[in-house]
Amino acid sequence: MNNFTYSIPTxxxxxxxxxxxxxxxxxxxSKVLLVYxxxxxxxxxxxxxxxxxxxxxxxxxxxxxGVEPNPKIETxxxxxxxxxxxxxxxxxxVGGGSVIDCAKVIAAAARYDGDAWDLVIHPERIxxxxxxxxxxxxxxxxxxxxxxxxxxxxxxxxxxxxASEHMKPTMSVLDPTYTFSVSRRQTAAGxxxxxxxxxxxxxxxxxxxxxxxxxCEGLLKTCIKYAPVALEQPDNxxxxxxxxxxxxxxxxxxxxxxAEVAWCVHPMEHELSAFxxxxxxxxxxxxxxxxxxxxxxxxxxxxFAEYGVNxxxxxxxxxAMDIAKQAIALTRDFFGRMGLPATxxxxxIDETHFDIMAQKASAAxxxxxxxLSKQDVLAIFKxxx
Amino acid sequence: MNNFTYSIPTxxxxxxxxxxxxxxxxxxxSKVLLVYxxxxxxxxxxxxxxxxxxxxxxxxxxxxxGVEPNPKIETxxxxxxxxxxxxxxxxxxVGGGSVIDCAKVIAAAARYDGDAWDLVIHPERIxxxxxxxxxxxxxxxxxxxxxxxxxxxxxxxxxxxxASEHMKPTMSVLDPTYTFSVSRRQTAAGxxxxxxxxxxxxxxxxxxxxxxxxxCEGLLKTCIKYAPVALEQPDNxxxxxxxxxxxxxxxxxxxxxxAEVAWCVHPMEHELSAFxxxxxxxxxxxxxxxxxxxxxxxxxxxxFAEYGVNxxxxxxxxxAMDIAKQAIALTRDFFGRMGLPATxxxxxIDETHFDIMAQKASAAxxxxxxxLSKQDVLAIFKxxx
Numbered sequence: 001m002n003n004f005t006y007s008i009p010t011x012x013x014x015x016x017x018x019x020x021x022x023x024x025x026x027x028x029x030s031k032v033l034l035v036y037x038x039x040x041x042x043x044x045x046x047x048x049x050x051x052x053x054x055x056x057x058x059x060x061x062x063x064x065x066g067v068e069p070n071p072k073i074e075t076x077x078x079x080x081x082x083x084x085x086x087x088x089x090x091x092x093x094v095g096g097g098s099v100i101d102c103a104k105v106i107a108a109a110a111r112y113d114g115d116a117w118d119l120v121i122h123p124e125r126i127x128x129x130x131x132x133x134x135x136x137x138x139x140x141x142x143x144x145x146x147x148x149x150x151x152x153x154x155x156x157x158x159x160x161x162x163a164s165e166h167m168k169p170t171m172s173v174l175d176p177t178y179t180f181s182v183s184r185r186q187t188a189a190g191x192x193x194x195x196x197x198x199x200x201x202x203x204x205x206x207x208x209x210x211x212x213x214x215x216c217e218g219l220l221k222t223c224i225k226y227a228p229v230a231l232e233q234p235d236n237x238x239x240x241x242x243x244x245x246x247x248x249x250x251x252x253x254x255x256x257x258x259a260e261v262a263w264c265v266h267p268m269e270h271e272l273s274a275f276x277x278x279x280x281x282x283x284x285x286x287x288x289x290x291x292x293x294x295x296x297x298x299x300x301x302x303x304f305a306e307y308g309v310n311x312x313x314x315x316x317x318x319x320a321m322d323i324a325k326q327a328i329a330l331t332r333d334f335f336g337r338m339g340l341p342a343t344x345x346x347x348x349i350d351e352t353h354f355d356i357m358a359q360k361a362s363a364a365x366x367x368x369x370x371x372l373s374k375q376d377v378l379a380i381f382k383x384x385x
Numbered sequence: 386m387n388n389f390t391y392s393i394p395t396x397x398x399x400x401x402x403x404x405x406x407x408x409x410x411x412x413x414x415s416k417v418l419l420v421y422x423x424x425x426x427x428x429x430x431x432x433x434x435x436x437x438x439x440x441x442x443x444x445x446x447x448x449x450x451g452v453e454p455n456p457k458i459e460t461x462x463x464x465x466x467x468x469x470x471x472x473x474x475x476x477x478x479v480g481g482g483s484v485i486d487c488a489k490v491i492a493a494a495a496r497y498d499g500d501a502w503d504l505v506i507h508p509e510r511i512x513x514x515x516x517x518x519x520x521x522x523x524x525x526x527x528x529x530x531x532x533x534x535x536x537x538x539x540x541x542x543x544x545x546x547x548a549s550e551h552m553k554p555t556m557s558v559l560d561p562t563y564t565f566s567v568s569r570r571q572t573a574a575g576x577x578x579x580x581x582x583x584x585x586x587x588x589x590x591x592x593x594x595x596x597x598x599x600x601c602e603g604l605l606k607t608c609i610k611y612a613p614v615a616l617e618q619p620d621n622x623x624x625x626x627x628x629x630x631x632x633x634x635x636x637x638x639x640x641x642x643x644a645e646v647a648w649c650v651h652p653m654e655h656e657l658s659a660f661x662x663x664x665x666x667x668x669x670x671x672x673x674x675x676x677x678x679x680x681x682x683x684x685x686x687x688x689f690a691e692y693g694v695n696x697x698x699x700x701x702x703x704x705a706m707d708i709a710k711q712a713i714a715l716t717r718d719f720f721g722r723m724g725l726p727a728t729x730x731x732x733x734i735d736e737t738h739f740d741i742m743a744q745k746a747s748a749a750x751x752x753x754x755x756x757l758s759k760q761d762v763l764a765i766f767k768x769x770x
Contacts, residue, residue, distance in 0.1 A: 001400075001622075001623055001626040001627065001630070002400065003399060003400025003401060003402075003403065004399050004400065005396065005397065005398055005399070006396065006397035006399060007396045007397070008393060009394055011390065011391065011392045012390065012391035012392070013390055014388060014389050014390070014391060014642070014643060015386075015387065015388025015389065015643075016388060017388075018388065207623070208623035208626075208627065209627075210606075210607045210610065210611070210623075210627045211603070211604065211607050211627055211630045211631055211634060213603075214600075214602070214603025214604070214606055214607055215599075215600055215603050217599070217603065218596065218598075218599025218600050218602065218603050219596065219599070221595075221599055222595045222596050222599055225595065226595070237386075238386055238592070238593035238595075241386040241593075241643075242386065242593065242594075242595045242596055245386070245596045245643070246596055249596060254639075257399070258399060258400075258626075258630070313701075316698075
């Protein structure tokens with residue numbers, strides 16, 4: 001196990017009706033920027049409930065709406081501008097990971113003198129941020145409890161993750177009933193995202209970080225059990241609750257602390273969605289099994305076998321390579337049963353930009369579980385066609 | 386899954402050499418009360434290192450030493466008196482759970498006008514506390530990351546747990562090398578304590594709190610794997626690291642949030658050590674298998690079978706009651722292999738005080754996994770003779 005610092009300061013109010021705790025925002029000031037996406041929170045009544053609670057607490061609400069599924073830097077700039085001109089004291093995101101990511105960088109940009117894009121490509125320039133709060137409506141990115149945000153500049157085909165301790169939310173409301181209306185497609189893609197976050201940490205070269213590995217396996221089993229339930233019964237509370245809590249736990253630092261490894265499937269996927277604006281979880285579901293195929297070797301078979309035994313319940317007495325292959329097949333099959341796309345062509349991607357995408361992705365893949373060169377990434381992209 | 390609030394604000398510096406972060410205490414003031422037990426931290430050099438770091442940061446150090454294995458209210462009063470008379474601004478515990486528990490109630494009593502015992506029997510009177518820091522030297526109670534403290538008044542045969550959000554440590558240093566010198570007996574007893582904390586949460590009537598249940602199982606597997614390693618190789622870093630991190634995770638609220646249940650083995654054990662001053666982990670190791678035997682029924686067999694399959698790797702296709710009985714036998718056997726006592730007579734306890742102990746313990750056992758009457762507790766005590 002490596003040395004690590006554990007710091008997860010976000011307070012979580014989890015469960016039905018917990019939105020009532022938004023009244024606590026009044027202890028942080030009186031001016032709040034409400035950040036949200038399209039109209040779904042209005043249809044669900046969450047928007048009205050939020051405004052009622054905030055104005056009932058004597059707060060003035062400014063709005064930054066229309067946050068995109070892959071949030072754009074222009075939206076961040078717009079939000080930060082409101083914060084600066086109106087002396088806003090905190091930011092409240094109501095939505096999924098994209099909305100929360102956008103709100104985080106708005107909160108940081110509100111306390112930064114230069115252009116917001118600086119903070120995306122130079123995370124170390126984030127030296128402060130307004131307090132960040134969230135009400136989560138989609139189980140996927142884990143942004144509600146972590147330090148990360150992913151922002152795109154489509155004009156340059158750039159999509160980058162940034163991170164800062166200052167961007168960890170102060171408090172998040174996780175009400176599983178808010179995800180009852182999430183579509184089958186989004187539920188499946190969100191689950192692929194959660195599982196990818198876990199895989200990216202689970203497949204590490206750090207040895208004997210057992211607490212972390214067993215936690216990873218527990219969350220994977222939970223996703224595998226409950227995602228199909230949520231697809232069939234969208235209003236199954238416990239299915240939604242377990243997926244929601246798994247989404248937060250997957251990436252808040254609990255799994256990675258002491259077992260650090262650089263991620264590789266995410267950087268590859270970020271190139272897909274930077275060039276094609278596809279759904280992040282779809283891209284992850286396509287790439288993950290191919291990445292597993294590619295990195296499976298005599299050296300890694302033991303770890304994949306451990307995954308097969310502890311997550312899929314495969315027979316521990318079988319040959320490690322056989323268990324490993326079966327585990328990868330089960331992973332591929334699981335994404336398929338969830339209705340997720342299996343090939344890049346399924347989401348309209350061909351070889352056109354492979355070269356540049358592979359070059360950019362491989363820059364992040366030098367210290368991954370199995371280091372990947374540009375040629376390796378290209379091979380994975382081609383296998384996924 | 387139940388509604389819950391998650392709040393684990395303690396920052397953890399985990400790993401070799403992390404004690405260097407004690408210099409950060411200077412940002413909380415300049416006067417610190419150092420709380421510790423006997424001389425073991427002096428033998429190990431932790432005491433000298435602590436003083437060097439604190440005085441090097443310009444801090445004035447007051448001392449409250451001699452904290453007992455079951456910390457006594459008199460020691461709490463003594464520490465609180467120093468804090469009040471010297472205007473101490475924070476409390477630093479260096480030691481195991483007893484030392485940290487004592488430091489927590491000192492920190493609360495320093496901000497309370499009445500007698501410290503009030504705070505033990507009326508936790509709601511804890512309305513503030515000095516900032517609490519810890520350097521952990523024993524993996525067991527989890528006090529380094531939780532809100533609990535257990536204090537005894539031997540003059541009245543009273544041992545009570547108290548709790549407060551104000552008593553959650555601000556920062557704890559977890560250096561596994563500090564536990565290399567922990568004896569076989571204390572390592573075994575500490576592991577029994579960790580495992581009991583997990584069992585007390587795992588056996589809940591809340592259904593479908595899967596994230597929590599899988600985390601419990603992962604920690605139990607980690608303890609079962611590494612405790613025997615630590616007994617054989619006291620300086621095995623990864624064994625000590627996994628046990629240490631499991632000790633914190635077992636009781637910091639991560640496992641219990643959403644799966645709440647009242648504890649029952651701990652209240653029973655507290656009576657044993659209130660009357661006989663035995664090692665807490667010994668008492669838990671004796672009682673736990675007998676408690677399991679007692680509550681096993683057609684109704685609970687499924688849960689015990691789940692434990693057997695997911696923790697001990699038993700065959701899921703067997704009869705639930707058979708798996709359950711095998712899982713309990715394996716638990717008993719594990720404690721035995723660790724050299725822990727198996728009967729109350731082994732630790733010098735006879736029937737003399739059973740009646741009063743059962744009466745007092747049963748007061749806490751009304752809302753446990755299987756509610757226990759005074760007669761039930763008596764039956765468990767007698768079975769454990």
